[in-house]
Amino acid sequence: MYHSGASGYTSPMESPAAPTPKGPGNSCVNCGVRSATVCAALGDPQLEEVEAHKVGDHYFPAGSDLFLQGTQSEYLYTIKEGWVMLYTLLQDGRRQINEFCLTGAFIGCQSDMMGPSSYSAQALTGVTVCALPREGIDAVFQRVPEMAVRFACIATKSMESAFATLATVGRGTARERIAHLLADLEARSQVVQTESSAGPLALPITQEHIGDALGLTSVHVSRTLKQLREDDIVSLRGHALHILDRPALMDVAGITPHQTQT
Amino acid sequence: MYHSGASGYTSPMESPAAPTPKGPGNSCVNCGVRSATVCAALGDPQLEEVEAHKVGDHYFPAGSDLFLQGTQSEYLYTIKEGWVMLYTLLQDGRRQINEFCLTGAFIGCQSDMMGPSSYSAQALTGVTVCALPREGIDAVFQRVPEMAVRFACIATKSMESAFATLATVGRGTARERIAHLLADLEARSQVVQTESSAGPLALPITQEHIGDALGLTSVHVSRTLKQLREDDIVSLRGHALHILDRPALMDVAGITPHQTQT
DNA sequence: CGAGCAATTGAAATGGGTCAAGACGTGTGG
DNA sequence: CCACACGTCTTGACCCATTTCAATTGCTCG
Numbered sequence: 001m002y003h004s005g006a007s008g009y010t011s012p013m014e015s016p017a018a019p020t021p022k023g024p025g026n027s028c029v030n031c032g033v034r035s036a037t038v039c040a041a042l043g044d045p046q047l048e049e050v051e052a053h054k055v056g057d058h059y060f061p062a063g064s065d066l067f068l069q070g071t072q073s074e075y076l077y078t079i080k081e082g083w084v085m086l087y088t089l090l091q092d093g094r095r096q097i098n099e100f101c102l103t104g105a106f107i108g109c110q111s112d113m114m115g116p117s118s119y120s121a122q123a124l125t126g127v128t129v130c131a132l133p134r135e136g137i138d139a140v141f142q143r144v145p146e147m148a149v150r151f152a153c154i155a156t157k158s159m160e161s162a163f164a165t166l167a168t169v170g171r172g173t174a175r176e177r178i179a180h181l182l183a184d185l186e187a188r189s190q191v192v193q194t195e196s197s198a199g200p201l202a203l204p205i206t207q208e209h210i211g212d213a214l215g216l217t218s219v220h221v222s223r224t225l226k227q228l229r230e231d232d233i234v235s236l237r238g239h240a241l242h243i244l245d246r247p248a249l250m251d252v253a254g255i256t257p258h259q260t261q262t
Numbered sequence: 263m264y265h266s267g268a269s270g271y272t273s274p275m276e277s278p279a280a281p282t283p284k285g286p287g288n289s290c291v292n293c294g295v296r297s298a299t300v301c302a303a304l305g306d307p308q309l310e311e312v313e314a315h316k317v318g319d320h321y322f323p324a325g326s327d328l329f330l331q332g333t334q335s336e337y338l339y340t341i342k343e344g345w346v347m348l349y350t351l352l353q354d355g356r357r358q359i360n361e362f363c364l365t366g367a368f369i370g371c372q373s374d375m376m377g378p379s380s381y382s383a384q385a386l387t388g389v390t391v392c393a394l395p396r397e398g399i400d401a402v403f404q405r406v407p408e409m410a411v412r413f414a415c416i417a418t419k420s421m422e423s424a425f426a427t428l429a430t431v432g433r434g435t436a437r438e439r440i441a442h443l444l445a446d447l448e449a450r451s452q453v454v455q456t457e458s459s460a461g462p463l464a465l466p467i468t469q470e471h472i473g474d475a476l477g478l479t480s481v482h483v484s485r486t487l488k489q490l491r492e493d494d495i496v497s498l499r500g501h502a503l504h505i506l507d508r509p510a511l512m513d514v515a516g517i518t519p520h521q522t523q524t
Numbered sequence: 525c526g527a528g529c530a531a532t533t534g535a536a537a538t539g540g541g542t543c544a545a546g547a548c549g550t551g552t553g554g
Numbered sequence: 555c556c557a558c559a560c561g562t563c564t565t566g567a568c569c570c571a572t573t574t575c576a577a578t579t580g581c582t583c584g
Contacts, residue, residue, distance in 0.1 A: 096429040109414070162428065
């Protein structure tokens, strides 16, 4: 049913990534997603510093890995378009998906900036990223402290998001976890995609992805989605996500922090 | 059995926090825990910038909150001594413990630096922290970008740690989760405490804390600990943690990332 | 000594996992 | 154009790890 011409995550075959060089037609100044990225708060002079350091855009076809756990990727990436998942493979072969990353996400950061990554990153759709060499990035941060600060904020946001996921997975039922994830993905896509605010959202993930992100079996994800569909709350068929009853969804997702009164 | 005179987390009554002013006797240069903190990589001139901004040490008795979710704490804290937990209260009253923080941890970071926190922080023992006013911290980061970067790395480490917890909680059995947590806490305390490398470690947490951190019931934590004790792997009685069979413990904790060969 | 919290233990209930068989859709090759 | 293969999603039946409910035992402290 679903066929996305441009993003086309359905088939893994895409052109094999010829780095688009940086240049006038691809300058940071014109970057359409800048406001969502680590570069958001930069003025023109600072932007030049960054531009001098970056190597241009890279393209990764759906299903390919941006980097693998245990290795150190040469670049830090900012997603310009597409979906990426961060995941960890366990020794028994199981997979834990840590996070779904959308446009604007800054990936490849590690606590030990020059050590190996503890997780892998895989393209869920065809993905275009802006690549910054890891080598020398600290010097850029030195010269552009605004960027270091913004980097800190983004890292913190990732931490908070990880805490939120932890809370759902640790304390919620399958129904709550799934509702929470779908609501979250929908909210985050809205921010980026200024288009169809009402229509169905195309999620480039399978039920197995959902399970691996939430600590559930794909079988049980299927059952729970059916239930949510029968309750007229959300419908996820194929890759199309329809939110039928937003208030009910928020209510089920429920695991929102308790509000401390002041 | 266990009675820690100095740290005394058993009783919540302690002196009510008279801020130790900064001064020659309490200078950053002499800070004993600096290497573990956000200030680690700073040279003397940078350290002066930070010193000028900080207000001195604060003390929080065991059981008191450093800040509450939904509010914005006036300060950012670096733990100089003691244990703190970061936790989120859900609307139904349940609690998810996000992280146990030890000496050197930098807490109070938020993605929206001037907004409310999405989690709370509570002292598990009497805690001494170095307090930096949130107001004006961005200016410090501007002037000392090394610190912003280090800050980002610390947040990233929290994220990675949350990912690791997520993997255990999402995929592991109660036995594995508990083994993982105990091994982790033990390893992290060793780094800080240069003393008793063999003796029992005093954990200032209850079985309910363990449950709330791992998505388990305290009842089931009790049962599982009993099992681990009977298997001569670890013993946690009262607050004393004895590791009886380290290899076995590591093996059970198991949920370590699969190593990608290069 | 009694209050209160933490830890135990038992019995019963259940959410989610496991195993296994089908259904559906889509792309491939004959 | 059809047949087949493969991946994803469904559904059923059974099982088990963990939860829930409830009662008891310690331990610490006032």
